[in-house]
Amino acid sequence: MIRWIIFIVIIGVADFYAFQTLRTLTKSNWWHALYWIFTITVLGNFVYQFYSFNRGNGFSHANAYAIGFLIAMIVPKLILIIAMLGEDIFRVPQAIYSYFTQNNNLEGNHFPARRKFVSQIALGLAAIPFTSILYGIYKGKYNFKVLNYTLHFEDLPDAFDGYRLTQISDVHSGSFDNINKVEYAIDLINEQQSDVILFTGDMVNNKATEMMPYVDIFKKLKAKDGMYSVLGNHDYGDYINWSSDHAKKQNLEDLKTLQKDIGFDLLLNENRFIEKDGQRIALVGVENWGKGGFKKAGDLKKASSFIDKDDFKILMSHDPSHWDEEVVNDNYHYHLTLSGHTHGMQFGIEIPGWFKWSPVKWRYKHWAGIYEELGQYINVNRGFGYLAFPGRVGIWPEITVIELKKGKKEA
Secondary structure (H helix, E strand, O other), X not given: OHHHHHHHHHHHHHXXXXXXXXXXXXXXXXXXXXXXXXXXXXXXXHHXXXXXXXXXXXXXXXXXXXXXXXXXXXXHHHHHHHHHHHHHHHHHHHHHHHHHHOOOOOOOOOOHHHHHHHHHHHHHHHHHHHHHHHHHHHOHHHOOEXXXXXXXXXXOOHHHOOEEEEEEOOOOHHHOOOHHHHHHHHHHHHHOOOOEEEEOOOOOOOOHHHHHXXXXXXXXOOOOOOEEEOOOHXXXXXXXXXXXXXXXXXXXXXXXXXXXXXXXXXXXXXEEEEEEOOEEEEEEEOOOEOOOOOOEOOOHHHHOOOOXXXXXXXXXXXXXXXXXXXXXXXXXXXXXXXXXXXXXHHEOEEEOOOEEEOHHHHOOOXXXXXXXXXXXXXXXXXXXXXXXXXXOEOOOOEEEEEEEEEOOOOO
C-alpha cells in the first residue's frame, strides 16, 4: 500500500507539471484531451497487467510492454518536473514580493513570456528520453554489439597465446518477440570463430519451455573446443509459483536437458580442462552465487576440486558480486572471471573506451566490461537478451570476444 501511495503521489505531481506545461504552450482542448487519453490508457493498462501478473498468470510480453510504455511516459514527465519546479522556485517568490509591494496588482508579474520559454525548453529536454526509450523498445533491444578485448597474462601457457573465447550471458529467452533477430545474433556469434563459447547463465526468465522456440537456432552455435555454461539466478525458477516442488525441480531438469541438446556442457560446481599441445587451462563453473537475497548455490571450493593452484584458470560465475565477495581474494588466483547478471540495467550512457554510466553502478561495483584487481580480471557481460523493460537504451546487447595473450600488457 505504501508503495502504491508513493507511486500515485509521483504520478500526480508529474501530471500536474506536465499538464501545466502543455497548457502554457497550447490552449487547444484537443491536445489537452489527447494528453489525458494517453496518460489514462498507459496507467490503466499498467494496473491491469500488474494485477494479471499477480494472479499467477506469469510474466508475459504484455506485462513487459506495459512497463515499457509506463517508463516512456513517466521519465519525460520527471524531466518536466525538474525544469518547471526550478522555474517556480524563482517565479513564486517574485509573485509574493509583487503582491506585497505593488498593491496586489499581479498583472504582468507572472512572467508569461518566460514561462512559455521555459516550457518550450523543458518539453525539448523531455523529448530526448521519450524518443530514446521508444527507440530502445523498438530497436535497441536487438542492437547487438560485438565487444573485443585483449588480455595479457605472464603465466598463460604458450599453447594458448592468441586463444579466443566468446562469452554470452543473460539470454532471457522468454522475453524475445522476434525470432529473426535472435537468429541474426547467433550467426554473429559464429562469425567470430572463437575457440570456445562460454555462456554465463539466465537462459530463461522462469520456465524451460520459454527456450523451446529457440533451441534449433541455438543449436547452430559452433566452437572447435566446445561450449560450456553455468546457471543464473533465473534458471532455478525461483520467481514464480509452482504447483508443487516436483514441478519446479522438473523444470530445472528440463532446462539442463535443453542446454545439453543445444550443445552446452553445463558446469554445476564443476571444472573441465581444455588441452592444447600438451598444455592446459582450467575452466571452472559455479552455480549461481549472489549477495543481496540472491541464491547462493555456488561452491567455489567444490568447483575447483582436482585443479592445481598453479593452473591457469577461467571462472564462470553468473553474478559479479561473487567475484567481490569470494573470488578475487581467494588464494587460488582465478585469472579471468566471466559474469553477467546486471544487464547494465539496460539503460545508461556509454562512449566506448572513454565513459560509461548507468544507475546500476550504485548497486554493483562491477557492472559492465573489464575490471582488474590483484592481477585478476573480470568481464561483466551486458547481456544478450532483456528482462522486464522490453528494450535497451544506451547499453546494448553484447557478444564478448576475449583474446588471451602471453606476456605483459603494453604500456
